[in-house]
Structures are given as C-alpha cells and as structure tokens.
Amino acid sequence: MTTEPAISARSPRRERTRERLLDAAFEVFADQGVQGASIEAVCEAAGFTRGAFYSNFESKEELFLALMDREMRTHLADLERSVAAIDPAALDTPDGFRAALRSVVSGVGPDVPGERQWCVMKLEFELLAMRDPDVAARYTAGQQRQRAELIVVLTRVLDGLGLRFTVDVRTAVDLLLGAYEAGLRAALLGAPGDQHPEALIEVLVDVLTAAAPPR
Amino acid sequence: MTTEPAISARSPRRERTRERLLDAAFEVFADQGVQGASIEAVCEAAGFTRGAFYSNFESKEELFLALMDREMRTHLADLERSVAAIDPAALDTPDGFRAALRSVVSGVGPDVPGERQWCVMKLEFELLAMRDPDVAARYTAGQQRQRAELIVVLTRVLDGLGLRFTVDVRTAVDLLLGAYEAGLRAALLGAPGDQHPEALIEVLVDVLTAAAPPR
C-alpha cells in the first residue's frame, strides 16, 4: 500500500531495527495510547533516537499501520497454530470440546500475561478504524480472515462429532466472538458479576448446540 | 468525587457554559479522540476561549470525567424512558417482542444519526478505563446500572408473557449486550457479511427462548 522499499531491498540490520521499533511501538501504544504516545517515547523504548525512526518510517501513522498489519498477521498465524494443535481425541468429552473451542475463539487461548495489552491494542485499532476508512479496510479484512478461518474450523469439528449448531455457523461465530470480547473487556475492567469470557462461551455453546441431533 | 463547587453554588450562566463546553467536548472527542483533541479545539467548538475553560474545569481530564458521567446518566435515563414506552399490547407478536427488545438493548433504539459518535465515545471510555482505575470504576458502575435495569425489565416482560430464557437472565443480558455491541461496531466499520446488530439480536433471542415453556 504505502511505498515500501521493495521489502527484499531491506538489509538484515535495517530489518532488525524495524522490528525493535515495532515491538516498542506495541508496548508504548498499549501503555499510552496511539495518539498519546510521542515518537520520541517509542524510540526511547526501542533504544534508538528519532534519527533511526525517521530513517525507517515516514510518520507515526505509517508506524501504526505497519504494526497493525504485523499484529493481525501474527494472530492469524497463532489461530492456525492452535487449530492445528487441537487433539481430536479430546473433543469427545463436553469439557474437552469447550476447552478447544475457547482456545480457538480466543485466538491463542489463555496467554494471560499479554491479554491486557492485546485487548487494549484491539480497542485502539477499532477506534482508529472508526476514524480512517483506510485503517478500517485493513482492520476488517484481517477480522474477516479470522472469522473465515473459524467458520471452516468449527464446521469441520462439528461435522466430525456429528453435531450441528442450531443456527447458521457464521452467525454462531459472530456470537461467540462477540461474547468472548465483551466478556474479556468486562473482566479486564474489573466488572463484578458473571460476565466472564469462559462462562459466557460455555453457556453460549450449550445453547447453540442444545437441540442438535445426537451423533 | 472531584471537588465540585457545591453544585448549587453554580450560577445559571456558568451552568450553561459548562453544558456548552461538555457538548463541544463530546463532538470534538468523538471526532479527534480524547488524547488527540486540544483544549483549544473544544473551546473553539463551544464558541469560547481557553479562559472560559480554565474558569470551569481544572484540566482536560476533569472535563472528560464530567462528560463521561453526564453521558452515562443520560443513557440510563434514555433506557428508562424507552422501557416506559414499551407497549404491552405489541409484545404478543414475535416481531413486536423483538423490536421492543432491540430498542431496549440498544439503550435508545435506532437513533441512527448519533450512532457512530456514541459508539466511538464508548470505545474511548473503555480505552481510558483500561488505563485508569478511577475511570474504570466509574465506567463499570454505569454499565452495571444499565445491566441491572435490563435484567429487571426483561424478567418482567418475559414473566408477563409466560416465557423464560433458556439461561440465567443475567447471562442472557450479557450475551445480548455483547452481540449488540459487536454487531454495531462491525456494521459501522463497514464489515461485509451478516454480523449486523439487528440480525444477531433476533437470532439470539430465538435461541434464548427456543425451549421455553409455552404460555
């Protein structure tokens, strides 16, 4: 999209500083917000000065876009990895089935340490997307890839078990993702009550498979 | 919470400028982001200079908190109003029931013009809450009030119809709110597919009332 120096033409050293700047950007953006963070702060966190930054990126916006693309690629890969790691044998028990489903829906399961940052950055992405059509297009494209992957996987898994959701699979995925995100956010904000992602997901799975024909 | 000049001790004139500043803050914050917006920009939008601002608020943060409190109060009032406006007669038909439920869940139904700003500001609130425990406490408190109201209302309505959700009412409310928000955000971001709030809500209602005992 933006003019990238023919990606192959980037020296290894250059590539490493880029990565370090992106890593730092993730931390600093999550901590202070994309708008609130200064380029200087990102550079400092990465152990560089602004000279290095302007040598690698044109602006904070370009840095942000590069970061978002990288994160979405990473999480799609994580999803595919955790899908590949599903143990078909464990699916027979309801608990195993729910666990697999949860780990798949969360994209990467309870990697609890980074959960907060991940959630915050997702909110930042959505917020920026609300204001910039270009960001919105990239963001929704990534979300759609994730959604498509989940649809395929769930269809396959349920077929294998001889089950069916009581609603269209695509709708089921949307509901599952919505419930998971809402629950996660509420939990991270310290909300009381029972709106925690695991609980919501389990209830939802029960409801969505309730009237399904037995194997 | 913060030192407010004994609310009664605010002259009507002063009160009006405060309101105008809050109105402007809503617009500007939604447009440029809380962090991205300058105090100057808010003042300009309100038709004042910074002198007026510093005479009424101590900082941008205090303005933000005042705005968040006001918005949450307003939306709770809207919710109670739309609850009061439910026509019991229309609840008999499935469509009427769903319509009532949707308008109640959305807090104020399809007031479509301001929907985008409302959604953006909610994201801003959540994001700021993620970073500041004080903001988080106020935000979740407001959310819990809304949730409690919905729980009461839905229980009452369903009882009147001789229906029951197939899951705990509190869980049902969480699922409905989650689905609505997720759908709304996706729709506003221009996502393709069927993840639109109305559709999700209707499916969810069907699922949640499917196995309910008939009247």
Next chain:
DNA sequence: TGTATCGGATACGTTGATGCATCGGATACA
C-alpha cells in the same frame, strides 16, 4: 588497509498546546 556507503545520532529551528496573570464588559443590586 583504504574507501565508499549505509544507518543511526546529534543539533537546530519551528510549531502548537499549555497554564497563568491580567484585563474588560456585562449583570445584579442599591
């Protein structure tokens, strides 16, 4: 070992937001 190129550091001028100290006009009350 000499040299050219690349990558990051340094230094500088510019801009825009901030907070305050002070001023001026309008409103209320005698």
Next chain:
DNA sequence: TGTATCCGATGCATCAACGTATCCGATACA
C-alpha cells in the same frame, strides 16, 4: 444611574514534540 462582582477574553512565557539537515561510526568490499 452608579458600583461591585462575576465570568469570560486576551496576552504572554514556557515547553514538549516535530521534522530536517548534517555528522560520525561501522560494515562491506576492493
């Protein structure tokens, strides 16, 4: 109509972030 008070406007000094132009050291290659 005169006067006091309140409230918002104006002017100013400060500061942080920005972007660029230039410099220096390291690596690659002859």
